[in-house]
Amino acid sequence: MKTKNISILGCGWLGIFLARRLLREGYTVKGSTTRTEKLPSLRDVGIHPYLLSLTPELNGQKAAEFFDTDVLIIDIPPQVHKHGEDFHPQQIDSILEAIATNSQLRVLYTSSTSVYPDNGEELTEEAAKPEAEGANKTLLTAEAKLQEALGSRLSILRFGGLMGYDRISGKWSRGSELEDTPVNYLHRDDAVEIIVQLIAQQKWGEVYNAVAPEHPGRAAIYKKNAAAFGWPEPQVVPAKKKKTISSKKLQQALGYNFIYPDPLEFPYTNPDNS
Numbered sequence: 001m002k003t004k005n006i007s008i009l010g011c012g013w014l015g016i017f018l019a020r021r022l023l024r025e026g027y028t029v030k031g032s033t034t035r036t037e038k039l040p041s042l043r044d045v046g047i048h049p050y051l052l053s054l055t056p057e058l059n060g061q062k063a064a065e066f067f068d069t070d071v072l073i074i075d076i077p078p079q080v081h082k083h084g085e086d087f088h089p090q091q092i093d094s095i096l097e098a099i100a101t102n103s104q105l106r107v108l109y110t111s112s113t114s115v116y117p118d119n120g121e122e123l124t125e126e127a128a129k130p131e132a133e134g135a136n137k138t139l140l141t142a143e144a145k146l147q148e149a150l151g152s153r154l155s156i157l158r159f160g161g162l163m164g165y166d167r168i169s170g171k172w173s174r175g176s177e178l179e180d181t182p183v184n185y186l187h188r189d190d191a192v193e194i195i196v197q198l199i200a201q202q203k204w205g206e207v208y209n210a211v212a213p214e215h216p217g218r219a220a221i222y223k224k225n226a227a228a229f230g231w232p233e234p235q236v237v238p239a240k241k242k243k244t245i246s247s248k249k250l251q252q253a254l255g256y257n258f259i260y261p262d263p264l265e266f267p268y269t270n271p272d273n274s
Helices: 015-024 036-044 063-067 087-098 137-153 188-201 218-229 248-254
Strands: 005-009 028-033 048-054 058-060 071-074 106-112 154-159 161-163 177-179 185-187 207-210 235-237
Touching (some): 005 015, 015 028, 015 036, 036 048, 048 063, 063 087, 087 137, 177 218, 188 207, 188 248, 207 248
Parallel strands (some): 154 207
């Protein structure tokens, strides 16, 4: 199927930069936001903007037009702390109802490596189990709903911690106590490029971990950033739980070479030194 039109449900920190990249590839891009004041900024970069929200019911004008597309990218936060564990799966139900008549639609769902337990092992895509201690059951429920409804028309990207630019490791925990666990990070530039390549190569019906292949300790990264930005160093304590996520399946399937394979070398901009 030739992909021409892509809709991004959630043009936030990742979505708007993904949209810009897709526009450069020649796609027509529709993008949603929940904030009226963001509509002009989406329009200014060439995105067709839509004001949509999921409360968890779908609200907004021209929703049917937004979902009339070749590929739908779902990039919305689950908001468990704000709304509880059932809210995001209910949002997924609303999305599935909205796209039920589009039998050709392909869907890309951005999930998270928080679906995996902290058991100290190197974890592949098969390790996500709802019964595992510490697994993000909200996201696993959302994934399962989408898989049951869409089958081979769905792919899932389980992102590690998204970093880069103004998202700086240690920015919000300056000088605080820190467990020295291996990190499972992903630079935003790699997140964008992975999505672009997945769509271009039509890799549907799969689940992929999207994590930088190197896993340095959190303490080394935080100390480096503390020195770079003049922050107090963290107080390092032994790690109680740890996990390492493998992205080998994604690298092999897409033939993907990471732009930033080592989180110790992630570039950052616009630090908030206040």
